[in-house]
Amino acid sequence: MTALAEPGFPGGFSGLVENESGASPIVLVCEHASRMMPAPWGDLGLSEDQRRAHIAWDPGALGLARGLSARLDAALVHAPVSRLIYDCNRAPDQAGAMAVRSEVHVIPGNQNLSAEERAARTEAVYLPFQAALHGVLMRRLARGRATAVVTIHSFTPVWHGQPRAVEFGVIHDADDRLARAILAEAQAQTGLHCGLNEPYSAADDVTHTLRVQATPYGLLNAMLEIRNDLIADAAAEAAMAERLAPVLRAALHSLSPAAAA
């Protein structure tokens, strides 16, 4: 197996932090930012098309997250490795952490992983990502800064052959305050077809980051899902960031005027 050669791959597997000292209360997180499959794992036996598809990453999510980071002046933490190597939004004992199958695709390089291989991927990808995000959040709490966690995802317009009508999904875990506020602002401000807990919900085990990094600290949190045909190139990512930045700002303000000022 050979690594996907890509300019700009940082050469390490830690979570990547941008604009840590940004003024916004929001910390953006993008667990599925990357489709990189570096050595020692290589291509997992997948074709080039498969490695570029939504099973490997959330297309457009990092571009949108960077657009939001710039417009809100918000910190951003993103993962440098494909979720098929390790899905940073899953605990190591969850089936999706190192998926043997994704939608209709079998992942050859993830079949019959040994306990040692699972531990090695956890050590190389999951732990550094979680530590990087934890560091950003805890340094803020130490400094007394208001903090909310918003994770940015994209979803495929067609899933198992079925088209999806929803364009913008807002997902919550135990604390639904920020998700409901974002939904209300998106419905009021945008023409997007919005859904609460669509196309996934916490019952689908998609809220791991929120559960581990936000809820135990009492931080406001939500997961955003954008249909990836709406953020298919850099111009579309920027346009969506332009639509959603005021939504996030207004939602936070509605909950915590002082923090969002």
Added chain:
Amino acid sequence: MTALAEPGFPGGFSGLVENESGASPIVLVCEHASRMMPAPWGDLGLSEDQRRAHIAWDPGALGLARGLSARLDAALVHAPVSRLIYDCNRAPDQAGAMAVRSEVHVIPGNQNLSAEERAARTEAVYLPFQAALHGVLMRRLARGRATAVVTIHSFTPVWHGQPRAVEFGVIHDADDRLARAILAEAQAQTGLHCGLNEPYSAADDVTHTLRVQATPYGLLNAMLEIRNDLIADAAAEAAMAERLAPVLRAALHSLSPAAAA
């Protein structure tokens, strides 16, 4: 301010891990294991007596935890620095993380800490401790190993001038299964004066480690509190470990016979 000179101080502030590959499902945690006050913080303006008292650490807790680790063949993670520098069982925005006062004692070196000083202590002590514990737990989950988290604490027999009758407290957070099983076994097997959620409870913000490291992963968990006059020297620590090891083993077995086998 000068550092407390102590043989064996490891020179770093990471969480210290012993017996990581131990066979037991239990992972022992001792957040208040140490009374060390290393450079750059020094003695925080406290007298030698204060630095040896329960306000600086949980006397006997590490000895008891090591005794349990040996008898159960359990992994153990403990903090290398006094809780008055940073209390690893508190989030950085909790008042007790860098306490300005403990029981009747003012802590001079913790008055009016700047945001930068709070962030620096968080970075130097809390983050590495949490990362060390997280690593031990996540590598176990990756390997498919049954895992339960048990934190080991001690409490002072006299608090604000009032004697405390309870000898052994078992404290739970959201998931009370393991705590109730330990309490039942302790009452059946030992002559100890036992209490549930005594001398503290989750309402006193003492269950941070359980909330962050166990609950989000669905791991069984409990916090144990032993009155420190019962573990006042090495012989007493060993004797208490001998009494409590079968209690923990039986409690786990009652919940999960396969895991505890």
